[in-house]
Amino acid sequence: MRDGFIKVAAGTPQIRVADCRYNAEQIFTLMREADKQGVRVLALPELCLTGYTCGDLFLQDTLLRGAEEGLATILEATKHLDLLAAVGLPVRHQNKLYNCAAVLHRGEILALVPKTYLPNYGEFYEKRWFEPAGPGDRLFSFCGQEVYLGSDVIFPCESMPGLTVGVEICEDLWASTPPSVALAEAGATVILNLSASDELVGKAEYRRRLVCGQSARLVCGYVYANAGEGESTTDLVFNGHNIVAENGALLAERRFATGLTVSEVDVERLDYERRRLTTFRSNADSRVITVPFALEPCTTTLTRHVNPLPFVPEDGAECSEHCDEIILLAALGLKKRMEHSGAQAAVVGLSGGLDSTLAILITSVAMRLMDRPASDMIAVTMPCFGTTERTRDNAVELAERLGATLRRIDIGAAVRQHFKDIGQSMDDHDVTFENSQARERTQVLMDVANQCGGLVVGTGDLSELALGWATYNGDHMSMYSVNASIPKTLVRRLVSYVAGDKAEEDEALSHVLSDILDTPVSPELLPAIEGQIAQKTEDLVGPYELHDFFLYYAIRWAFPPRKVLRLAEHAFGRTYPRAVVLQWLRTFYRRFFAQQFKRSCLPDGPKVGSVSLSPRGDWRMPSDASAAAWLRTPRCATRTSSCASVCTCASPCRP
Numbered sequence: 207m208r209d210g211f212i213k214v215a216a217g218t219p220q221i222r223v224a225d226c227r228y229n230a231e232q233i234f235t236l237m238r239e240a241d242k243q244g245v246r247v248l249a250l251p252e253l254c255l256t257g258y259t260c261g262d263l264f265l266q267d268t269l270l271r272g273a274e275e276g277l278a279t280i281l282e283a284t285k286h287l288d289l290l291a292a293v294g295l296p297v298r299h300q301n302k303l304y305n306c307a308a309v310l311h312r313g314e315i316l317a318l319v320p321k322t323y324l325p326n327y328g329e330f331y332e333k334r335w336f337e338p339a340g341p342g343d344r345l346f347s348f349c350g351q352e353v354y355l356g357s358d359v360i361f362p363c364e365s366m367p368g369l370t371v372g373v374e375i376c377e378d379l380w381a382s383t384p385p386s387v388a389l390a391e392a393g394a395t396v397i398l399n400l401s402a403s404d405e406l407v408g409k410a411e412y413r414r415r416l417v418c419g420q421s422a423r424l425v426c427g428y429v430y431a432n433a434g435e436g437e438s439t440t441d442l443v444f445n446g447h448n449i450v451a452e453n454g455a456l457l458a459e460r461r462f463a464t465g466l467t468v469s470e471v472d473v474e475r476l477d478y479e480r481r482r483l484t485t486f487r488s489n490a491d492s493r494v495i496t497v498p499f500a501l502e503p504c505t506t507t508l509t510r511h512v513n514p515l516p517f518v519p520e521d522g523a524e525c526s527e528h529c530d531e532i533i534l535l536a537a538l539g540l541k542k543r544m545e546h547s548g549a550q551a552a553v554v555g556l557s558g559g560l561d562s563t564l565a566i567l568i569t570s571v572a573m574r575l576m577d578r579p580a581s582d583m584i585a586v587t588m589p590c591f592g593t594t595e596r597t598r599d600n601a602v603e604l605a606e607r608l609g610a611t612l613r614r615i616d617i618g619a620a621v622r623q624h625f626k627d628i629g630q631s632m633d634d635h636d637v638t639f640e641n642s643q644a645r646e647r648t649q650v651l652m653d654v655a656n657q658c659g660g661l662v663v664g665t666g667d668l669s670e671l672a673l674g675w676a677t678y679n680g681d682h683m684s685m686y687s688v689n690a691s692i693p694k695t696l697v698r699r700l701v702s703y704v705a706g707d708k709a710e711e712d713e714a715l716s717h718v719l720s721d722i723l724d725t726p727v728s729p730e731l732l733p734a735i736e737g738q739i740a741q742k743t744e745d746l747v748g749p750y751e752l753h754d755f756f757l758y759y760a761i762r763w764a765f766p767p768r769k770v771l772r773l774a775e776h777a778f779g780r781t782y783p784r785a786v787v788l789q790w791l792r793t794f795y796r797r798f799f800a801q802q803f804k805r806s807c808l809p810d811g812p813k814v815g816s817v818s819l820s821p822r823g824d825w826r827m828p829s830d831a832s833a834a835a836w837l838r839t840p841r842c843a844t845r846t847s848s849c850a851s852v853c854t855c856a857s858p859c860r861p
Contacts, residue, residue: 207246207366209769210474211506214396215245216431216448216460216467223257223439226272227279230255233293234283240466241287246501247369247471248291249398249431252321252376253305255295258402259439264335270298277308277315278349285313288502290361292319292373292431294400299346299355302337307373307400309361309497316361316497317354321375322385329404329442330377339385357385359495360394365503368473370394376401379416379430390424391489395473397426402433404442410461413447422454425479425486427471434464453479457510469510478764514777515751516758517696517815529703532696532814536688537571539812543686544576544661551660555651555681556585556605557730558597561689563604563722564697565665567704568688570608580609586654588617588647592730594739600722607715613654617646640731644680651684661685664809669694671808671819672757673747673794674801681729682804690811691818693757694750698723747797748790752782756794761825762817767791767836792837799833 217240219232233250240248252258255273263269273295280293290311297306297318304320320339324332339357346353363369372394374385379399386397397420403413413430421428427450434446448467450458453476458469480486519525544552552573554566569583585605589598605612621642622632630638648662655662664684666676668691676682689697705719725739727750732741744750755774759765765773774787805819806829818824 207501207503208505209772210368210472210477211470211508212246212366212369212396212473213244213468213470213506213509214247214427214429214450215240215243215249215469216429216450217248217250218431218434218446218448218464218467219250219254219436220434220464221254221257221436223437224260224263224269225257226255226269226276229257230276230279233276234280236466237280237284237287237289237291240291240468241284241289243466243468244504244507245466245468246289246504246506247371247396247398247429248289249400249429250291250293251431251433251437252294252307252400252402253296254400254433255293257439258294258433258437259442261331262335264296264303270296270303273297274349281310281313281315281349284310287312290316290363290371290499290501292398292400294375294402296336297348297355299344303335304339304355305332305336305375306355307375307398309371309373311499315349315351315353316499317356317359317495318348319357319359319373319375320355321378322357323377323381325377325380332377354495354497356495358388358493359497360389360392362393362496362498363501364498365500366473368395368477371396371398373398373400375399376403379420384420386420386424386426386428388489388492389494390426391487392492392494393488395426395476396471397421397424397428399428399430401430402437402444403447405445405447410447414449414456414459417449418451418454418456421451425453425476425483427452427473427476429471435462436464452476470506470508474769475763475765482764508772508776512773512777514755514781515695515699517693517754517817518699525699526703529700532692532700533568533571533704535814536568536692536812537575540569540572540663540686540688541575543810544572547661547685549659549661551582551584551611551655551658552663553584553586553651553655553658553660554610554663555647555665556587556601556610557665558587558599558601558604558722559725559730560694560697560701560722560727561665561667561670562601563701563719564667564692565663565688566604566608566610567701569663570610581611583608583610584613584654584658584660585610586613586615586651588615588650590617590621590643590646590730591733592643592728592740594730594734594737596721596725597730597739600718600725603714603718604722607712607718615650615654617643617650621646635732640729641677641680643731644677644729648677648680648683655685663688664811665689667692667694667697668817668819669750669754669757671805672761673753673797674804675743675747675797676804678804682808684809687809687811690808690820691813691815693754693817694727695754696815748793749782752778752787752790753794756791758817760794760798761819767795795833795836799831799836802827802831803829 322339326333344355361371372389430449437444450469460467664687709716
């Protein structure tokens with residue numbers, strides 16, 4: 207339960223149609239197994255105590271008595287389990303029969319939630335036996351307890367703020383206005399669905415989309431428990447298609463099996479997203495019944511998959527689709543800016559590195575969209591003290607393969623003159639030594655753009671903006687920054703995608719892109735050592751895959767440092783030791799807070815993903831905010847006095 211994680215499960219017991227005693231045994235056995243696995247919220251299928259396919263047997267007193275007795279057995283057998291469970295059964299009340307979910311906790315029936323929408327089409331005949339949910343406030347005696355019967359009930363957990371459970375049943379989800387809408391608006395963050403949905407060809411995908419879509423629409427966790435093969439009879443086949451989803455994401459899924467489908471829902475994340483989304487309707491004054499329960503505090507072991515590269519889709523086909531779309535979106539943004547400004551050319555500083563490579567690839571697409579010749583791209587390579595033959599040659603080759611107009615402007619003499627003017631020694635390789643080169647390059651690009659009536663295309667990426675790894679009024683500045691919302695891990699993936707895409711069409715272009723991908727990331731501002739890059743960015747500021755992970759969870763989801771650290775350990779446990787992750791996490795927070803002033807005056811750039819640091823849109827932050835609280839929060843495995851202090855870093859901030 208720590209950090210907002212609650213372990214949930216959809217369970218499908220092996221049942222026999224109309225054998226309530228056998229079914230009760232299978233249910234409480236599954237509940238005990240769930241408890242052993244640390245599950246704290248469990249959904250079981252619709253009418254699982256009797257079987258959904260009982261037909262007119264639902265009108266038999268023998269079956270109804272058996273269901274109530276079976277539930278009593280379950281209550282007694284599970285009264286010591288620290289578990290909220292929803293069990294499906296028929297319930298008789300005032301000469302009416304209801305298809306209900308019995309919500310159980312520690313031997314107590316918290317409430318009976320009847321089904322609202324009864325299907326009466328195709329193979330379904332529920333109106334033949336059942337009454338739909340009506341007005342609430344009904345108390346009656348069931349299993350020796352005074353029990354509330356109504357669909358307008360939610361179950362808040364007193365020991366875990368943010369966890370509130372709501373229940374709906376099968377067809378309720380298919381309806382135009384599912385009960386879960388009102389439950390979520392009233393505060394429910396986890397919806398349980400008890401279902402008996404028979405299997406048809408193609409139905410699984412529709413069901414999956416429906417569940418995931420509802421979890422996204424309601425910003426909730428959704429646990430869907432479906433009847434399994436024991437339910438199959440006559441003309442119907444069931445396969446136990448269980449689903450756990452969270453805010454549109456599929457966390458866990460299982461078909462053609464009985465047992466548990468387990469994952470963890472992050473209720474803190476859901477709570478944050480609901481607060482962030484001003485269009486999410488909260489209705490705290492809604493007339494719902496609240497039935498609280500409490501769970502013993504515990505640490506939830508994470509089993510859910512955490513993508514170590516959250517900006518890069520793991521599915522190959524999805525990733526390729528995203529790459530195409532991102533490049534097109536960025537190119538469309540540049541196209542509009544060039545057309546609006548009347549720019550005669552696009553000027554790109556081409557270093558032979560990843561960022562400038564992606565920028566000119568995007569610019570090339572923009573030129574095609576405008577039906578303009580590739581020669582309207584002015585690729586400017588500006589070698590200086592740290593430029594290596596490898597990066598220089600790659601820049602030249604890339605420009606030629608794309609058909610850009612190439613200009614080579616050696617800035618070494620200009621920088622030396624500048625050093626002479628300000629009294630900077632060539633032997634002093636400090637921040638001034640580095641940043642003077644970056645600012646000279648930007649001046650050259652701006653002047654070239656003026657000469658040709660062009661527009662300077664910025665190359666800096668989102669990761670550099672987050673870390674402040676840019677020279678103020680140097681590479682920090684441009685007239686339109688096409689990479690501004692693309693983090694470094696995604697930059698790498700985009701260039702790799704184009705390299706693969708061009709492998710057959712233009713082998714030479716693919717080859718140069720592949721070599722750029724293999725080149726260490728570097729600003730090349732320090733003199734090369736025996737022709738090799740002397741300055742590797744990731745040695746100074748840390749691995750970009752870690753920083754992009756931190757950026758996603760700390761900024762997009764506003765997770766506290768402790769939680770970011772926990773997720774990073776889970777995602778990178780086999781790659782980086784905890785101490786290394788913690789070191790770079792502290793570096794991330796220190797740099798992120800210290801460098802906001804650079805982000806406060808960014809040039810325009812297209813937003814292509816869910817994270818942007820533009821001061822005009824997604825991110826509003828004071829330039830002088832203190833990072834102290836964020837730097838104090840993460841705790842080392844071995845507590846030291848330095849853990850509570852602001853860390854220092856040998857790398858320059860390149861102001």
